[in-house]
Amino acid sequence: xxxxxxxxxxxxxxxxxxxxxxxxxxxxxxxxxxxxxxxxxxxxxxxxxxxxxxxxxxxxxxxxxxxxxxxxxxxxxxxxxxxxxxxxxxxxxxxxxxxxxxxxxxxxxxxxxxxxxxxxxxxxxxxxxxxxxxxxxxxxxxxxxxxxxxxxxxxxxxxxxxxxxxxxxxxxxxxxxxxxxxxxxxxxxxxxxxxxxxxxxxxxxxxxxxxxxxxxxxxxxxxxxxxxxxxxxxxxxxxxxxxxxxxxxxxxxxxxxxxxxxxxxxxxxxxxxxxxxxxxxxxxxxxxxxxxxxxxxxxxxxxxxxxxxxxxxxxxxxxxxxxxxxxxxxxxxxxxxxxxxxxxxxxxx
Amino acid sequence: xxxxxxxxxxxxxxxxxxxxxxxxxxxxxxxxxxxxxxxxxxxxxxxxxxxxxxxxxxxxxxxxxxxxxxxxxxxxxxxxxxxxxxxxxxxxxxxxxxxxxxxxxxxxxxxxxxxxxxxxxxxxxxxxxxxxxxxxxxxxxxxxxxxxxxxxxxxxxxxxxxxxxxxxxxxxxxxxxxxxxxxxxxxxxxxxxxxxxxxxxxxxxxxxxxxxxxxxxxxxxxxxxxxxxxxxxxxxxxxxxxxxxxxxxxxxxxxxxxxxxxxxxxxxxxxxxxxxxxxxxxxxxxxxxxxxxxx
Ligand SMILES: Nc1ncnc2c1ncn2[C@@H]1O[C@H](COP(=O)(O)OP(=O)(O)OP(=O)(O)O)[C@@H](O)[C@H]1O
Ligand SMILES: [Mg+2]
Numbered sequence: 001x002x003x004x005x006x007x008x009x010x011x012x013x014x015x016x017x018x019x020x021x022x023x024x025x026x027x028x029x030x031x032x033x034x035x036x037x038x039x040x041x042x043x044x045x046x047x048x049x050x051x052x053x054x055x056x057x058x059x060x061x062x063x064x065x066x067x068x069x070x071x072x073x074x075x076x077x078x079x080x081x082x083x084x085x086x087x088x089x090x091x092x093x094x095x096x097x098x099x100x101x102x103x104x105x106x107x108x109x110x111x112x113x114x115x116x117x118x119x120x121x122x123x124x125x126x127x128x129x130x131x132x133x134x135x136x137x138x139x140x141x142x143x144x145x146x147x148x149x150x151x152x153x154x155x156x157x158x159x160x161x162x163x164x165x166x167x168x169x170x171x172x173x174x175x176x177x178x179x180x181x182x183x184x185x186x187x188x189x190x191x192x193x194x195x196x197x198x199x200x201x202x203x204x205x206x207x208x209x210x211x212x213x214x215x216x217x218x219x220x221x222x223x224x225x226x227x228x229x230x231x232x233x234x235x236x237x238x239x240x241x242x243x244x245x246x247x248x249x250x251x252x253x254x255x256x257x258x259x260x261x262x263x264x265x266x267x268x269x270x271x272x273x274x275x276x277x278x279x280x281x282x283x284x285x286x287x288x289x290x291x292x293x294x295x296x297x298x299x300x301x302x303x304x305x306x307x308x309x310x311x312x313x314x315x316x317x318x319x320x321x322x323x324x325x326x327x328x329x330x331x332x333x334x335x336x337x338x339x340x341x342x343x344x345x346x347x348x349x
Numbered sequence: 350x351x352x353x354x355x356x357x358x359x360x361x362x363x364x365x366x367x368x369x370x371x372x373x374x375x376x377x378x379x380x381x382x383x384x385x386x387x388x389x390x391x392x393x394x395x396x397x398x399x400x401x402x403x404x405x406x407x408x409x410x411x412x413x414x415x416x417x418x419x420x421x422x423x424x425x426x427x428x429x430x431x432x433x434x435x436x437x438x439x440x441x442x443x444x445x446x447x448x449x450x451x452x453x454x455x456x457x458x459x460x461x462x463x464x465x466x467x468x469x470x471x472x473x474x475x476x477x478x479x480x481x482x483x484x485x486x487x488x489x490x491x492x493x494x495x496x497x498x499x500x501x502x503x504x505x506x507x508x509x510x511x512x513x514x515x516x517x518x519x520x521x522x523x524x525x526x527x528x529x530x531x532x533x534x535x536x537x538x539x540x541x542x543x544x545x546x547x548x549x550x551x552x553x554x555x556x557x558x559x560x561x562x563x564x565x566x567x568x569x570x571x572x573x574x575x576x577x578x579x580x581x582x583x584x585x586x587x588x589x590x591x592x593x594x595x596x597x598x599x600x601x602x603x604x605x606x607x608x609x610x611x612x613x614x615x616x617x618x619x620x621x622x623x624x625x626x627x628x629x630x631x632x633x634x635x636x637x638x639x640x641x642x643x644x
Contacts, residue, residue: 056519058515058518058519078518079515079518079519080518080521080522080523081521083521084519085519085520086515086516086519088512088515088516090509090512092509092512092513092515092516093516094513094516094517094531094535095508095535096531096534096535096537097534105517105520105522105530106520106521109517109520109521109522109523109526109530110521153520154519154520157520157521163519
């Protein structure tokens with residue numbers, strides 16, 4: 001069996017067109033580093049599962065596409081012989097077997113001898129905190145417990161690559177949070193190459209070493225969570241990760257002018273719209289630099305450590321402002337805002 | 350604890366149910382009783398005897414053995430053909446497999462006599478085959494196969510077979526490993542139900558067998574018709590009695606095999622995860638001391 005630490009994965013012009021003509025994935029080049037966790041993030045139907053299935057070997061890329069595991073071309077190798085661990089959204093646990101037998105299955109089919117198998121199963125169950133469930137049937141488990149079993153089963157044979165397709169989607173928010181932390185710890189300790197599919201941006205930010213944001217069968221942007229958040233390459237990416245404000249402006253004589261907006265600006269203005277994060281705007285504190293935006297508060301939500309304001313600038317969509325200022329706000333109040341010029345983003349798409 | 354009061358409606362329903370049961374069961378009982386009566390026309394007061402049973406056993410036991418042999422062979426054939434067929438039908442969903450599914454009812458819809466005639470017209474000239482029990486077997490397999498396929502198919506379409514198999518594949522299982530380790534165990538209830546159907550249908554099959562049999566390949570139902578037609582009523586009834594004695598334990602055994610049992614669970618040292626609670630102590634009876642302590 002190969003070393004448990006991961007191998008790099010490379011997709012080379014890998015695309016997928018289904019029999020009915022659906023182009024689920026445009027030909028894509030992508031490298032996933034050894035030991036890295038790459039998260040595919042995107043809305044429903046954007047091709048995340050399709051890409052994962054190509055990496056897994058459950059689907060073949062269209063002619064011309066190649067899949068590499070390290071220096072092996074595995075394009076023609078079926079999943080049985082790729083040595084990958086997979087966790088399905090529906091868990092796909094075997095209902096005819098106990099929890100322990102499920103976890104042991106991958107070792108059994110690889111003909112790992114009995115003694116080692118037992119040891120490894122016990123270790124996996126312990127790692128996922130499900131030792132006391134070992135002899136239960138699958139239909140006697142809760143959703144969260146099933147997910148732990150699915151994870152234990154996938155990693156028991158020490159795969160070269162771990163693939164997870166929305167493993168937490170079927171769980172409630174609280175459980176999702178707990179399991180996310182556990183999966184994070186697990187992935188760090190395994191240091192195995194991991195591909196994780198989700199449409200939940202919080203999950204993506206927490207788990208991904210890098211995130212690939214997908215849109216309509218394409219990778220719209222790939223980068224670390226920080227890069228994606230701070231330098232989104234398009235309005236789509238920006239809107240998908242975190243909240244983003246959009247304001248229409250025109251460049252005029254060293255200013256960007258818009259409804260209720262007047263921002264000193266000396267660089268080039270590549271578009272008719274600027275974007276900025278709600279936490280980058282602040283309430284103007286009366287200091288020397290002038291306020292750049294003025295509007296009227298539509299609603300104010302006090303959330304303990306911060307207040308979220310919705311501000312109408314007079315035209316266009318209201319903007320969202322996240323402020324930690326300790327004064328109270330009321331709907332209808334006029335408000336003056338400042339925004340550091342370096343936090344302004346220009347969507348390219 | 351208050352005792353539940355049953356309304357008049359409840360008693361009416363119970364009476365009706367019992368009446369229907371009696372209507373169905375009394376003739377069976379009467380027939381079995383006739384089989385051990387000395388002279389049916391006089392009645393049971395003429396005395397009880399095993400004479401008829403012994404006579405049937407000596408003269409007709411070969412038909413019983415042949416019927417069991419055919420039923421088991423038929424079961425083997427339908428398992429070997431039917432289960433893989435159901436698997437293929439469940440895995441491939443296209444116009445062709447849907448047509449096959451529709452066509453599966455044909456052997457049931459077409460009268461047994463017609464099927465038998467078709468077999469005789471086609472294969473009747475192959476003398477050795479025509480005279481052997483295998484000729485009857487072919488008819489029985491034709492007739493019972495759809496029941497096996499449908500029963501297994503019903504179970505397979507109720508589970509997410511594709512994902513289960515993909516799960517097994519991701520863990521490195523070859524086709525045969527997942528077919529025998531995942532697919533078959535998960536459609537066990539369908540296989541058992543189908544087997545039950547096939548065996549009972551084959552044992553009792555008369556229409557088709559009447560035409561397919563030869564004097565040397567008489568099955569139980571054909572022999573039964575023979576005795577009722579040509580011998581005393583008591584002999585026929587004794588035959589029925591033997592039929593029941595064979596088929597009822599068989600049905601119970603198959604039924605028993607189909608219910609999942611707790612005994613299959615491995616014993617464990619820590620019982621606290623066992624969701625099925627141990628037998629509760631009986632409710633304290635009226636005579637129990639007030640100081641009764643619940644365990
Ligand atoms: N077997 C198939 N045949 C035809 N089209 C398919 C097939 N599987 C997926 N598609 C289509 O390919 C596109 C991408 O599907 P995919 O399952 O990869 O989406 P996804 O990003 O995983 O979405 P979700 O978040 O809903 O799971 C969708 O438009 C889908 O309808
Ligand atoms: Mg998906």
